[in-house]
Amino acid sequence: MSIQREALRAFREIPLLSSLSDDELYEIVRICTMRAYDPGEFVFRQGDEGRSLMIVASGRIEVVLEGDRTADAVARLGPGDVLGELSLIDAGPRSATAIATSETTVYELTGEAFETLRQQQHPAAYKIVRTLARVACARLRGVNERIEAYFDGRTPEPPKTGRFSGFDLASQPPDERGNSAVQGIRRIVQKFWRGTP
Amino acid sequence: MSGRVVSMTLKRLSLFQDLDARELELLAAVMRERRVDADTVIFREGEPGNSCFFVVDGSVEVRKKVGRRHERTLATLRPGQMFGHVALVDAWPRSATCIAAESSRLLELERQDFDTLFHSGSRFAFKFQELIARVVAAQLRDANHKLNLLATASRATPTDVEMEEVQELLGFTDASEEWARMQGRDSTGA
Numbered sequence: 001m002s003i004q005r006e007a008l009r010a011f012r013e014i015p016l017l018s019s020l021s022d023d024e025l026y027e028i029v030r031i032c033t034m035r036a037y038d039p040g041e042f043v044f045r046q047g048d049e050g051r052s053l054m055i056v057a058s059g060r061i062e063v064v065l066e067g068d069r070t071a072d073a074v075a076r077l078g079p080g081d082v083l084g085e086l087s088l089i090d091a092g093p094r095s096a097t098a099i100a101t102s103e104t105t106v107y108e109l110t111g112e113a114f115e116t117l118r119q120q121q122h123p124a125a126y127k128i129v130r131t132l133a134r135v136a137c138a139r140l141r142g143v144n145e146r147i148e149a150y151f152d153g154r155t156p157e158p159p160k161t162g163r164f165s166g167f168d169l170a171s172q173p174p175d176e177r178g179n180s181a182v183q184g185i186r187r188i189v190q191k192f193w194r195g196t197p
Numbered sequence: 198m199s200g201r202v203v204s205m206t207l208k209r210l211s212l213f214q215d216l217d218a219r220e221l222e223l224l225a226a227v228m229r230e231r232r233v234d235a236d237t238v239i240f241r242e243g244e245p246g247n248s249c250f251f252v253v254d255g256s257v258e259v260r261k262k263v264g265r266r267h268e269r270t271l272a273t274l275r276p277g278q279m280f281g282h283v284a285l286v287d288a289w290p291r292s293a294t295c296i297a298a299e300s301s302r303l304l305e306l307e308r309q310d311f312d313t314l315f316h317s318g319s320r321f322a323f324k325f326q327e328l329i330a331r332v333v334a335a336q337l338r339d340a341n342h343k344l345n346l347l348a349t350a351s352r353a354t355p356t357d358v359e360m361e362e363v364q365e366l367l368g369f370t371d372a373s374e375e376w377a378r379m380q381g382r383d384s385t386g387a
Binding site: 065086090095118126134146 | 261263269271283286287289292315316318320322323326327329330331333334335336337338340341343344345347
């Protein structure tokens with residue numbers, strides 16, 4: 001089976017691309033480049049300026065936050081999973097580090113390639129941006145929910161792993177084992193509440 | 198306010214800097230001006246979203262319930278900022294309450310017109326979509342930063358800079374004394 005046909009089959013299964021017709025998907029396949037990583041190799045580093053979306057073709061990628069002292073992976077990605085998709089519409093630095101943990105290949109859609117498609121006003125670009133807006137909204141609600149959990153005393157939901165890992169890789173739930181800082185924050189919050197009529 | 202005045206107003210908002218004169222007119226034609234007094238509730242948490250807004254003058258507070266009885270101010274929106282768009286994109290209920298912090302002037306875009314802009318497939322619709330997507334992505338980046346701060350602060354002894362940011366995020370600037378006392382340090386930070 002050709003690489004193109006294999007990619008097309010993989011892309012059909014990806015929610016981000018689910019509204020695209022086969023012709024539109026083919027256009028995406030055509031402008032993607034294939035990249036390979038050895039185990040332990042960085043796919044990208046937190047803070048990098050890179051602008052590209054990656055779809056895992058084979059292998060495994062772990063996503064970690066470099067500032068996180070626990071160094072636990074915030075997401076583990078495998079074939080069909082997408083990372084970095086929001087960098088197509090928001091050119092900020094990478095919010096986390098991605099490392100290949102086995103022999104890994106990815107399809108990469110670069111910001112430049114996507115930009116060309118966008119300037120042609122290709123329907124595929126239009127549909128991807130529309131889905132990205134929805135993805136970003138859903139993720140924004142999720143992240144805000146986790147922020148609020150710090151304020152009303154609930155334990156935040158653990159971070160999701162797998163698909164759509166790109167941006168909400170923010171945190172682990174707080175460590176409850178005698179952690180004075182989180183209790184300190186809560187005490188300040190509670191004091192503030194008591195002062196509110 | 199006439200369509201022409203609305204279009205002039207839109208031109209002033211940096212959010213719309215990539216739109217050309219014709220596109221600004223199209224947008225202005227479907228927008229409605231609203232003047233609101235201080236403390237006017239623009240929409241409430243939990244309601245279905247029927248329109249989105251742009252602050253032209255004044256300011257709007259975003260508030261969210263904390264527990265059953267309390268409310269926290271999440272953000273204060275200033276001229277040029279957009280709000281209420283998330284519920285139009287994903288059709289979920291309002292996630293927060295928006296209240297005018299002072300006498301303010303807003304532009305309102307109703308759901309039906311938003312949907313037309315968002316889905317029509319025209320060149321302008323594409324630009325509008327990108328604009329919305331970029332605004333939401335920036336909000337998400339900001340929210341991620343806040344969450345990271347909270348997570349960092351709750352995990353270990355935070356640095357002074359992190360603590361300041363957390364306090365700002367919590368919405369009180371006078372908490373440093375309290376915090377310093379808890380940390381067993383002098384409130385002057387010396």
